[in-house]
């Protein structure tokens with residue numbers, strides 16, 4: 364079996380790992396994201412003696428994941444200092460002459476859940492993370508979604524909760540989904556970090572209201588067979604039943620399917636790969652790159 368390399372390239376930290384085609388991670392390291400030179404130096408050092416057959420990168424964005432585009436492989440317009448227009452794929456290729464898979468962190472996580480996790484055996488799934496930001500990726504008919512670039516499903520507009528006067532944190536849109544529902548918005552709205560709010564706090568009803576609206580839009584547009592919800596905020600397990608119920612209320616019976624009815628507990632689920640969802644996602648991108656190279 365081939366040895367595969369995985370890089371979860373986050374805006375705060377990078378996680379590098381080694382694994383195999385079963386989705387098993389055998390070694391991992393993590394370090395803070397500083398400058399591209401320093402951070403990639405540590406990546407090169409980690410993989411130098413690992414003899415990997417392919418490397419997958421699940422990256423923070425926005426990125427250019429469209430093969431054939433002149434800027435394919437780069438992080439494009441990030442406000443993060445030094446990383447704008449940095450081409451990760453080219454940097455890796457210069458060092459390691461193996462297939463490199465590259466996609467958004469959330470497209471990677473969707474592929475990982477589809478390949479080894481909570482969406483195994485299905486044709487489609489959507490993965491959404493509610494963390495420092497909100498992002499979602501999807502597999503549809505067995506393929507990751509790309510287009511002009513990649514979907515940005517965390518920045519959709521949602522109807523405002525009647526009792527919410529908070530302006531929203533998104534630097535681009537103010538009160539888009541990410542602005543109203545990502546982890547930092549909880550702290551700013553309620554004056555206490557999300558992790559400190561008790562499970563019966565009204566914050567969670569509002570949070571579920573926003574997330575259920577987002578899920579309704581994804582159901583109506585993509586019709587995924589399963590929705591996997593991860594990220595720091597979804598550690599609040601009470602959100603799952605609240606989101607399922609609100610989604611059913613919002614859909615109001617318009618889309619008829621058992622997954623939206625009495626089987627909704629299996630439709631909206633936590634990551635099957637747990638806290639490894641991100642790294643396994645990158646591993647799945649490596650596996651895909653290796654398979655594409657063979658074709």
Ligand SMILES: Nc1ncnc2c1ncn2[C@@H]1O[C@H](COP(=O)(O)OP(=O)(O)OP(=O)(O)O)[C@@H](O)[C@H]1O
Pocket residue numbers: 373374375492493494495496497545546547556557558559593594595596597598599
């Ligand atoms: N138990 C918790 N309950 C509620 N919010 C939490 C909890 N744990 C973490 N958070 C919030 O989740 C956010 C961090 O999310 P996460 O751990 O997914 O990190 P991240 O990788 O930085 O996020 P992103 O994927 O957006 O880059 C913070 O805003 C934090 O306040």
Ligand SMILES: [Zn+2]
Pocket residue numbers: 517518533534535536537539540541542
């Ligand atoms: Zn936004």
